Amino acid sequence: MQLDDLYRQVIMDHYQHPRNRGTLDEGAISVDLRNPSCGDEIHLQLLVDDGIVKDVRFLGSGCSISMASASMMTEAIKGKSIEEAVDLAHAFRAMMRGEDVDLEQMGELEALQGVNKFPARIKCATLAWQALERAASVPTGGHVEEETLGE
Amino acid sequence: MNAEELRKDFPILSERINGHRLVYLDNAATSQKPRQVIDAIRRYYEHDNSNVHRGVHTLGSRATEAYEAARERVARFIGARSPQEVVFTRGTTESLNMIAHGYARAKLGEGDEIVLPPSEHHSNLIPWQQAARATGATLRYLPLQPDGTIRLEDVEAAVTDRTKIVAIAHVSNVLGTVNPVREIAEIAHRHGAIIVVDGAQSVPHMPTDVVAMDCDFLAFSGHKMLGPTGIGVLYGKAELLAEMEPTYFGGEMIDVVDLYESTWKEAPWKFEGGTPIIAGAIGLAAAMDYLEKVGMAEIERHDAALAAKAVERLAEIDGVTIFGPPPGQSRAGLVTFNLGRVHPHDLATVLDARGVAIRAGHHCAQPLMRLFNVPATARASFYLYNTEEDVDALVDAVLEAKEFFGHAIG
Numbered sequence: 001m002q003l004d005d006l007y008r009q010v011i012m013d014h015y016q017h018p019r020n021r022g023t024l025d026e027g028a029i030s031v032d033l034r035n036p037s038c039g040d041e042i043h044l045q046l047l048v049d050d051g052i053v054k055d056v057r058f059l060g061s062g063c064s065i066s067m068a069s070a071s072m073m074t075e076a077i078k079g080k081s082i083e084e085a086v087d088l089a090h091a092f093r094a095m096m097r098g099e100d101v102d103l104e105q106m107g108e109l110e111a112l113q114g115v116n117k118f119p120a121r122i123k124c125a126t127l128a129w130q131a132l133e134r135a136a137s138v139p140t141g142g143h144v145e146e147e148t149l150g151e
Numbered sequence: 152m153n154a155e156e157l158r159k160d161f162p163i164l165s166e167r168i169n170g171h172r173l174v175y176l177d178n179a180a181t182s183q184k185p186r187q188v189i190d191a192i193r194r195y196y197e198h199d200n201s202n203v204h205r206g207v208h209t210l211g212s213r214a215t216e217a218y219e220a221a222r223e224r225v226a227r228f229i230g231a232r233s234p235q236e237v238v239f240t241r242g243t244t245e246s247l248n249m250i251a252h253g254y255a256r257a258k259l260g261e262g263d264e265i266v267l268p269p270s271e272h273h274s275n276l277i278p279w280q281q282a283a284r285a286t287g288a289t290l291r292y293l294p295l296q297p298d299g300t301i302r303l304e305d306v307e308a309a310v311t312d313r314t315k316i317v318a319i320a321h322v323s324n325v326l327g328t329v330n331p332v333r334e335i336a337e338i339a340h341r342h343g344a345i346i347v348v349d350g351a352q353s354v355p356h357m358p359t360d361v362v363a364m365d366c367d368f369l370a371f372s373g374h375k376m377l378g379p380t381g382i383g384v385l386y387g388k389a390e391l392l393a394e395m396e397p398t399y400f401g402g403e404m405i406d407v408v409d410l411y412e413s414t415w416k417e418a419p420w421k422f423e424g425g426t427p428i429i430a431g432a433i434g435l436a437a438a439m440d441y442l443e444k445v446g447m448a449e450i451e452r453h454d455a456a457l458a459a460k461a462v463e464r465l466a467e468i469d470g471v472t473i474f475g476p477p478p479g480q481s482r483a484g485l486v487t488f489n490l491g492r493v494h495p496h497d498l499a500t501v502l503d504a505r506g507v508a509i510r511a512g513h514h515c516a517q518p519l520m521r522l523f524n525v526p527a528t529a530r531a532s533f534y535l536y537n538t539e540e541d542v543d544a545l546v547d548a549v550l551e552a553k554e555f556f557g558h559a560i561g
Contacts, residue, residue, distance in 0.1 A: 039520070062494065063496035064494060065496070065497075120500075
């Protein structure tokens with residue numbers, strides 16, 4: 001087990017300098033999700049217009065993996081259609097299960113692939129993506145509150 | 152005692168973890184098992200296995216004898232007046248829930264109070280929240296000092312004639328503080344209240360005498376004291392167990408069953424509906440034999456000395472915060488800490504890569520984490536097979552984590 005496989009430089013960079021951290025004004029979809037087994041939590045907001053993710057912000061607390069994954073996700077989905085964003089979420093979770101995925105589609109997210117060798121940390125990486133999937137099923141302006149991540 | 156010698160009894164301690172010697176410091180979560188316990192369970196299944204209290208055949212008698220002998224073993228270990236004060240349960244959580252359900256709900260009413268510290272494990276907190284909601288009673292929290300200790304004068308102020316129950320851990324699973332349960336029991340009794348002691352972190356690590364402590368109920372788990380998972384104990388004073396209602400109904404616990412009503416056996420059997428945890432009880436008895444042979448007072452000194460050394464050395468590392476009693480002040484065999492802004496999960500992953508197993512998270516004490524204003528903490532907890540070498544490995548790994556994250560997190 002190599003720690004450098006897990007803590008790649010790009011991950012540490014996103015952890016130290018999170019992108020799109022903050023909140024959006026009214027009209028955004030909000031999701032609050034937490035992982036009760038470790039206490040990680042995320043508040044994710046999406047501004048969706050005409051089916052396109054126009055803007056995205058997050059707040060939260062958690063380990064480097066969960067916060068870096070959230071930061072990287074916001075960059076990856078901004079400007080994409082909501083369907084493309086959900087597709088990417090599915091692909092990301094498949095990558096976490098150790099399945100073969102199109103690494104080109106993953107782009108920078110490929111740096112998180114090493115997490116799948118650390119079973120205890122996979123949930124950290126997928127928290128933001130599960131929040132995204134929930135957000136995609138909510139109408140504009142809607143809010144999913146304090147939902148708890150199951151097993 | 153010689154921890155280095157004792158280690159040979161624990162097969163798992165020869166596991167290599169990520170290429171390193173296993174440094175197991177998550178004993179407050181669960182302990183490892185000596186060969187003597189594993190063998191006792193195997194012996195039972197290979198030679199005596201049968202259901203208890205019903206078979207007329209030879210194996211039925213052997214299993215029943217072994218199960219009831221385990222009850223006597225537990226009674227001796229905690230100094231109970233009689234084995235009938237010992238109820239076998241699945242663990243501390245079930246024991247506490249049984250008290251909150253079968254005893255507390257019938258006793259509590261509007262205006263009554265349950266007094267407890269905010270540092271309790273969720274399993275000694277939520278059952279009381281639920282009992283309060285069901286009965287109109289209220290929870291009253293004791294203040295904690297900055298070092299996590301509880302002052303007796305605050306207990307005196309909080310416990311009144313409205314108090315029906317005082318619920319408290321003997322040793323806090325996060326703070327490592329040893330609460331003065333004997334003195335608190337005296338205060339509770341003066342006001343006609345009962346005291347429920349969560350012994351999950353104390354019974355495995357120090358001599359226990361329920362009569363001297365004068366607790367009314369004591370709950371603890373077998374797996375934290377070298378026993379198997381799935382077995383625990385609810386001790387209750389005989390007169391209280393007699394009043395207490397069973398939580399589960401069915402086979403094994405009944406006296407006479409009629410079409411419209413039934414009667415129960417006496418305690419403790421009325422609380423053990425269904426086929427009991429026979430192999431678990433036998434394994435727990437073997438664990439108690441092992442612990443007593445080493446000596447509980449010895450174990451208490453050993454664990455506390457390692458924790459004291461760990462606290463002292465961790466506190467010297469720039470950026471480490473220690474929760475609970477500061478260095479030099481007495482504490483039980485565990486230490487909870489954080490390293491700067493490094494998240495405890497990240498810290499635990501780096502330590503694991505060096506073979507060091509610690510706990511990272513909220514330790515089932517979310518209200519306490521909120522009091523500390525942290526989402527999570529790291530915890531190292533010691534037991535009889537840990538050595539000073541383990542403390543060195545912990546400190547070295549924390550220093551490595553600091554180095555690893557230092558450039559990124561500062």
